[in-house]
Amino acid sequence: MTKRIRSQITRGSAELAILALLADQSLYGFEIARQIGERTNGALTFTLASLYPLLYEMEKRGSVEGRWQPNHAGRDRRYYRLTPAGRKQLAPLRQEWRAFFNALDALAGVSHA
Amino acid sequence: MPDWKKLVRERLAMLNLPPSAKKEVIAELAAHLEEIHEKVRQTCVTDAAAVELTLQEIDNWSVLARNIRRAKSEGESMNYRTKSLLWPLAAVTWLGASLSVMVLQRTDRLYPNLILFYLPWLATLPLVCAAAAYLAQRANPINDRIKRLWLSVTVTWLGASLSLMVMDRIDHPNLTLRRPIPVTFNLPWLAMLILVGAAGAYLAQRADAPRKTRLVVATSPALLLGIVMLLLLLPWRFAVEGYPWAFTFFAIDAGNLAVVPGLALLLGALPFLRQRSANSSLLPEDDANASMGRTALLE
Numbered sequence: 001m002t003k004r005i006r007s008q009i010t011r012g013s014a015e016l017a018i019l020a021l022l023a024d025q026s027l028y029g030f031e032i033a034r035q036i037g038e039r040t041n042g043a044l045t046f047t048l049a050s051l052y053p054l055l056y057e058m059e060k061r062g063s064v065e066g067r068w069q070p071n072h073a074g075r076d077r078r079y080y081r082l083t084p085a086g087r088k089q090l091a092p093l094r095q096e097w098r099a100f101f102n103a104l105d106a107l108a109g110v111s112h113a
Numbered sequence: 114m115p116d117w118k119k120l121v122r123e124r125l126a127m128l129n130l131p132p133s134a135k136k137e138v139i140a141e142l143a144a145h146l147e148e149i150h151e152k153v154r155q156t157c158v159t160d161a162a163a164v165e166l167t168l169q170e171i172d173n174w175s176v177l178a179r180n181i182r183r184a185k186s187e188g189e190s191m192n193y194r195t196k197s198l199l200w201p202l203a204a205v206t207w208l209g210a211s212l213s214v215m216v217l218q219r220t221d222r223l224y225p226n227l228i229l230f231y232l233p234w235l236a237t238l239p240l241v242c243a244a245a246a247y248l249a250q251r252a253n254p255i256n257d258r259i260k261r262l263w264l265s266v267t268v269t270w271l272g273a274s275l276s277l278m279v280m281d282r283i284d285h286p287n288l289t290l291r292r293p294i295p296v297t298f299n300l301p302w303l304a305m306l307i308l309v310g311a312a313g314a315y316l317a318q319r320a321d322a323p324r325k326t327r328l329v330v331a332t333s334p335a336l337l338l339g340i341v342m343l344l345l346l347l348p349w350r351f352a353v354e355g356y357p358w359a360f361t362f363f364a365i366d367a368g369n370l371a372v373v374p375g376l377a378l379l380l381g382a383l384p385f386l387r388q389r390s391a392n393s394s395l396l397p398e399d400d401a402n403a404s405m406g407r408t409a410l411l412e
Binding site for chain 1: 141142149170172173176177180183
């Protein structure tokens with residue numbers, strides 16, 4: 001697998017994870033990382049160093065937007081929420097990944113491994 | 114518990130972002146580290162161990178700073194300081210040069226020598242730099258795309274006006290047409306305009322400008338001059354010379370200063386109008402490689 005393909009898969013899967021998570025609720029960085037870790041039983045984890053550059057890039061592209069507001073403990077946190085553009089992006093992205101996994105399954109039987 | 118904001122600020126000192134954006138990033142990362150620290154503190158015996166574990170979130174602060182800057186900017190290779198200083202400098206230089214041309218064209222008798230002719234313009238450079246430094250402080254609201262296009266527009270305008278200044282001062286062959294109307298073309302200037310048009314279109318292409326914008330940037334000196342002539346020169350000619358001479362003289366001026374130079378600029382720009390913009394693919398190779406240069410997104 002070339003570097004380019006590998007990086008696109010990594011990047012794409014991370015974006016999908018964030019978009020899917022933010023589709024349900026607004027979350028701040030720490031919560032995004034925590035929930036992704038919890039929901040995937042630790043299979044997918046974000047470190048601070050991997051999360052924020054991606055969040056900022058998604059924000060620049062207009063998929064998400066961040067806003068400071070107090071969390072449940074009254075501390076100011078930057079909450080990210082999906083923009084209409086990000087919401088539009090989510091469905092085709094899900095479909096692409098489904099097709100990708102189906103293809104991989106047909107080829108390597110990954111879902112029954 | 115450490116002062117996370119202070120710690121992040123110190124370690125991200127090399128982060129080149131506008132001050133307000135940098136402050137926000139520091140606050141956000143500090144808040145994240147604070148929450149991790151609180152969480153790990155519950156399982157650690159000492160605070161020092163908790164801090165150490167928390168800081169394991171970031172392997173390399175320089176890499177993080179670079180990735181954040183790349184994510185926040187629009188993919189430019191130049192850093193914030195360079196950008197914020199360069200574009201206002203270029204803009205003010207262009208303005209200064211244009212105004213100098215207008216003023217100095219009136220002072221032929223005072224400065225007959227070519228070098229002397231440029232001295233007053235050179236003398237304005239400190240003022241230009243001072244104005245640029247002031248504008249640099251106010252550069253934040255201008256978005257990166259406009260800033261990038263400034264370079265191509267500035268190069269085109271400076272090239273066109275400076276080459277005209279030089280060619281006006283030295284002897285060179287001209288091409289004179291007698292029919293249908295008598296027109297003299299400044300051949301060396303037109304030749305230089307081909308290069309100027311090429312440079313403008315090339316830089317606009319590098320700035321990822323669409324084809325139409327590249328065309329406008331490359332031919333902008335002629336376009337603007339044409340518009341100004343139409344709005345100001347034509348009515349003035351009518352007032353002074355009356356019909357039909359106004360049209361004749363206007364046609365000579367427009368042909369000499371707008372249409373033919375515009376064609377020369379366009380000729381130079383042509384090779385760069387055919388190619389697509391440099392970064393128009395969805396996931397350019399550089400970007401993909403850049404992603405690999407970052408820490409892994411999912412570990």
